[in-house]
Amino acid sequence: MISRNKLVWGGIGMLLVFGVASFFVFSANRATEKRFYEIRPSRGTISSSVSTTGAVEPQNRVKIQSSVGGRIEEILVEEGQIVKKGEVLAMLSSTERAALLDAAKLQGKSEQQYWQKVYKETAVMAPMEGQVIVRSVDPGQTVTANDSLFVLSDRLIVKAYVDETDIGRVKAGQKAVIGLDAYPEIKVNGVVGHIYYESHLQNNVNIYNVDVIPERIPDVFRSGMSANIRIIVQEKSDAQLLPVGAVQRKNGKSMVLQKTGETASAHRYRSVQIGLQDDRNIEIIDGLTDNSVVLLPDTTFVLPKNNGGSNPFTPQRNKKKQ
Numbered sequence: 001m002i003s004r005n006k007l008v009w010g011g012i013g014m015l016l017v018f019g020v021a022s023f024f025v026f027s028a029n030r031a032t033e034k035r036f037y038e039i040r041p042s043r044g045t046i047s048s049s050v051s052t053t054g055a056v057e058p059q060n061r062v063k064i065q066s067s068v069g070g071r072i073e074e075i076l077v078e079e080g081q082i083v084k085k086g087e088v089l090a091m092l093s094s095t096e097r098a099a100l101l102d103a104a105k106l107q108g109k110s111e112q113q114y115w116q117k118v119y120k121e122t123a124v125m126a127p128m129e130g131q132v133i134v135r136s137v138d139p140g141q142t143v144t145a146n147d148s149l150f151v152l153s154d155r156l157i158v159k160a161y162v163d164e165t166d167i168g169r170v171k172a173g174q175k176a177v178i179g180l181d182a183y184p185e186i187k188v189n190g191v192v193g194h195i196y197y198e199s200h201l202q203n204n205v206n207i208y209n210v211d212v213i214p215e216r217i218p219d220v221f222r223s224g225m226s227a228n229i230r231i232i233v234q235e236k237s238d239a240q241l242l243p244v245g246a247v248q249r250k251n252g253k254s255m256v257l258q259k260t261g262e263t264a265s266a267h268r269y270r271s272v273q274i275g276l277q278d279d280r281n282i283e284i285i286d287g288l289t290d291n292s293v294v295l296l297p298d299t300t301f302v303l304p305k306n307n308g309g310s311n312p313f314t315p316q317r318n319k320k321k322q
Contacts, residue, residue, distance in 0.1 A: 036295040038259060041242055043290070046276045046283050047235035049170055054160035054212070056180075058153030058226040066124055069144040072092040073121055074136050077150075079135050083126045089150055090124040090137070097121070098142075099181045130154040133223055145319065156221050157213050158190065164206040170195060176212045181226040183218075190214045192231060229271045234276060240288065241281040246296050247274060259293040266294055 077083060093101065097119045104111040134151035137143060157177050160172055170192060178188040194211040201207070212229055213219075248255050250269065258270040265270040272287030288294070 001047045018175070024293065033202055035298040036257075037298055039243070039246065039288055039294050039296050041070055041240045041284060041288055041292060041294070042184045044215070044241050044267065044281070045235065045236055045237045045302050046239050046241060046278055047282055048233045048276045048278065050162065050166045050233055052160050052162050052166070052229055052231070054122065054158050054210075054227045054229050056221055056227055057159045057212070058155070058223055059157045060128075060130075060154045061133075061212075062127060062152045063148045064089065064124065064150040064152060065148055066092055066122070066143060066145055068092070068122055068205065070093045070122065071098040071175055072139050072141045072143060075135070075137070077132050077135070079132055082130050083130065083132060083152070085126055085129045087126045088123045088134075091121045092143070093121055093272055108164055112201075125151060126152060128152060128154060129258070131156075155215055156223060156229050157193070157211050158229060160203065160210040160227075160231070162210050162231075164199060164208065167195070167208045167210075170210060170231055175232040175235075177230045177232070178212060178214055178226045180220070181228065183220050186218060186220065188214045188216060189220060190229075234278060240275070240284045242284055242288075242294060243296065244277065244282050246278060246294050249273065255291050257295040257297075258288070259295055 027287075070091055071093045073093050075087050075089075076091070077087075100115055100119060101112060104115045129154040129185060131154075132150055133153045134148075136147070136151075143149065151240065159220050172192050172195060174192045176190040176192060178190050180186055190212045193213040196209040196211075199206040199208050211232075212231075242256065246256055248269075253267045253271050254274045256272055257267050260266050260268055270287060273285040275283035275285045277283065311319075
């Protein structure tokens with residue numbers, strides 16, 4: 001006969017086995033249970049845009065050359081200086097005057113002064129108002145009529161390079177935001193001024209140049225700087241917004257998981273009409289109210305706990321043979 005103690009210990013063992021099995025089943029159910037965040041639509045501004053790159057360039061770039069060849073006697077401006085139309089940039093002696101003055105200098109100071117008054121210098125003047133962005137000469141340098149002495153720019157703009165697949169969405173007058181690679185903390189508002197009619201091939205893609213006019217020109221702007229541009233194609237304020245991840249495509253329709261009861265398990269998919277979309281949010285045009293509760297899946301990844309088992313990827317010590 002089986003002793004009474006053996007029956008008691010056998011019962012206890014069965015209870016322990018049943019308890020351990022129940023614990024693992026409960027843990028597995030907890031691990032596979034899907035969790036959700038509850039969110040409500042918010043109100044805010046959303047926009048669709050075309051993002052591209054470009055460069056800072058002069059809107060009108062004018063090379064200034066001398067009408068005669070000769071020697072630069074004096075430079076009156078520096079790079080970066082703003083000049084007015086007709087302002088004298090430099091004084092130049094023609095080749096004949098330079099040779100005459102050099103000969104007179106050998107005959108004495110009074111002879112040199114005489115010819116300096118009789119034979120005047122030639123003035124190099126600014127043909128327009130603008131900024132001196134290049135100064136190519138120094139006093140004493142000999143130049144010809146073909147040499148570029150200065151380069152003037154009326155103002156700096158940003159030339160954006162727009163892919164042909166996006167150029168149809170870009171229109172003159174649209175707002176834009178300009179950033180510089182060299183100064184990422186600086187953002188400048190601008191507006192689309194001109195869209196060029198002829199494309200050019202860049203990396204086997206047709207690219208159209210688009211002039212973006214900044215509202216202001218920061219002191220750090222320099223011709224040739226690389227820029228990134230975001231052209232605002234469309235913008236809406238007070239739009240009903242949800243995170244992009246809350247909207248799913250099912251059977252060709254845009255759907256959200258809407259809570260219908262007190263618990264997260266009480267839910268159903270609801271069709272919505274969407275509008276603009278950016279990197280984070282999507283506009284809901286119809287289908288929800290501001291008080292609707294939408295369930296957003298919790299995508300947080302949690303490593304399973306080691307419940308008494310060993311990690312197969314952890315190096316193990318060699319077990320001693322019994």
